[in-house]
Amino acid sequence: MSILQESGVVMLLQRAVELDNLGKYKEALPCYENGLELMLKVMKDTSDESMKISLREKFEQYMGRAELLKKLLKKDNNYQSEVIQIQCDSTGHSYEQVFGRYLDERVTEVEVIDPYIRSNHQVANFVRLCELLVKSTQIKRISLTTGKELDQGAAHAQMIKLSELKESLLRRNIKLDVEYSQTLHDREIRLNNGWTIKIGRGLDYFKAAESKFSIGMYDMNLRTCHETTVNIFHVNSVAKT
Template sequence: KGTGKSHIYSEFSPHGMLISGGEVTVAKLFVNNSTGRIGLVGYWDAVAFDEFAGKKKRADRALVDILKNYMANKSFSRGIETLGAEASMVFVGNTAHTVPYMLKNSDLFDELPEQYHDPAFLDRIHFYIPGWEFEQIRNEMFSNGYGFVVDYLAEVLRHMRDADYSDKYQQYFELSSDITTRDRDGVHKTFSGLMKLIHPTGEASKKEIETLLQTAIEGRRRVKDQLIRIDSTMVPVKFEYRSLGGEWTSVTTLEADEFPELYGVSDTGSSLESGVESSSESNGESNTDSTSDGQSSAILSAGSVSAEKFAVTGTAAAKPFAAVFSADEEKKKLKTGHYKIPEGRKGVSYDILFGPYIAGANRIELVDPYIRVAYQARNLMEFIETVAKAKDASQEVTVVLITKISDEGSDMVSKQAELLEDVQNGATLIGINLEIEYSETIHDRSIKTDTGWLISLGRGLDIFQQFDTSWFDPRLRQQRYRQVKEFEITYMRQAVKE
């Protein structure tokens, strides 16, 4: 709620119509057989059904049947005559439950009226936009400079409506032959629309096109995976693509990556693997390790980093990570490897990323050239807190921060120094000695421990998307509820100096 869904379709373009989902009739939407007057689909480029969700709402069965045919063929019948129209259909609504609740107990279409909770109708939807991934509109999101009159943009987009960019990816990529015609149509329609919005000339780099193609495939896969839950006759599809002549890449949804144990649908009908791209090596026998207390470790992603969940119940929760595993045990179980974490994922924290690798270290060197403003200082303090959780109570740990002095004037230099001094004082309270060094030549971000671990950080500590910093927002205290920016991380072993 509060993400601006309805506002887009009511105010963004004069060629779209937002109507109440409960007020729709066959005569209003398609044609009035008594008067012969055509309905909304004949006058608008897009018709959006507002407040569409609601299990208790009743819908005309005949309207649903006509919608099925219209959404598949852009045509509908009026007596003995078949008419066509070009209006796109958008269905806007709110879910009543959290995503994991819906995945465990029903499906992501659970809140639709019963008549619309029909596999034949849902299969005609091209893309499911996961509204829970969007931030609510806040005052700081509004611009305070010059604005562009949206009517101009609306006319440009209307002028481009007949353009077809659905084949623009084919010079670089191909879709799996396992993808059905209807699934392929959904991917093509979404990809074409995104191209017109973001690259209206039709020209884009291979990387830019790949990003849009992945988005289009993910949105259609979200629809198909829910259909498999609803209708047991639906066959799982391999939503894959590849560079021409290259290796196949599977596209999963974000909720499948976050809750694989609840998602329950894969290309082969079994539980989904995480969407984290990884290449790793390990001295251990298993990806899921158990502590000496019998407690299972948290997994950042299927087949990736083994880590202790710090905020858990049981005897292991009362101990810092270093006390749960001995140094020898950690070396056996922790992995080297490279991982790519996708944009928007939740469930990631410094505790999981770094905790197991810094446990047992007496000296930790953090290289990050951009610790200059308040949120970056907060990231540093949260890293210090992870160090405190990972160390033994009797252990003295020194963290050395190597960063750059701000180049934005003397005021910013003073502010940076003040922030770092505050972090130093806070670190002292939890038994961490924070030393600060400045270097004008550093660029790459990394963490190095005296136990032999080197962690290469693509974005440094700045891996989280912006969020509301109100004291009442749990994301301020719990990193796992934040969405991440896309980032890469590499774990390496080095020889330990005696």
């Protein structure tokens, strides 16, 4: 299993088991999750069928334990943060998949801070987020703070796109407020149920589809991604630090 050692899987999972045995479930869970993500990549890259079978058995074993820890931590109300590493060219990372589980009936207001909701595909990403909020929450108000295009024509086009979205949301009794800042650097989504999602690349972590008629054009779970880190934490966890 030297391939696992080289990839760092062994070190991560050994650390996960060590923390798990000590009862440090909150610290163990990210180690399990990161180790499993790397193991999945090794499984995809290997052509040895016997190796794949062995890896799959270990994967299911560790995955089962990780899922159990999630349930235990949520039950104890101690599961206050999560770190997700999205690898370059990986798939399966739509907004719903990455942070959809944090959207519930308590979410009525969402604040989005992202300096790059400007070009067509960036505004389209924001529309996808709004669609997820409409589908998954009792959303009443969305606040967007973003940067404005420097070119006058592009800035006008940006405002038109966001105005069209604003009108569309208003027909569902949802208010969209848009503010512009040219000094903005932060990228985060704040939910009024206490959760904050910080994405290194903001909403724009998807790569362009190969063409308008290629797989991944519309289903974002099938779209390849840029590498980025997603940090999700609850306001209670910040208060405790």
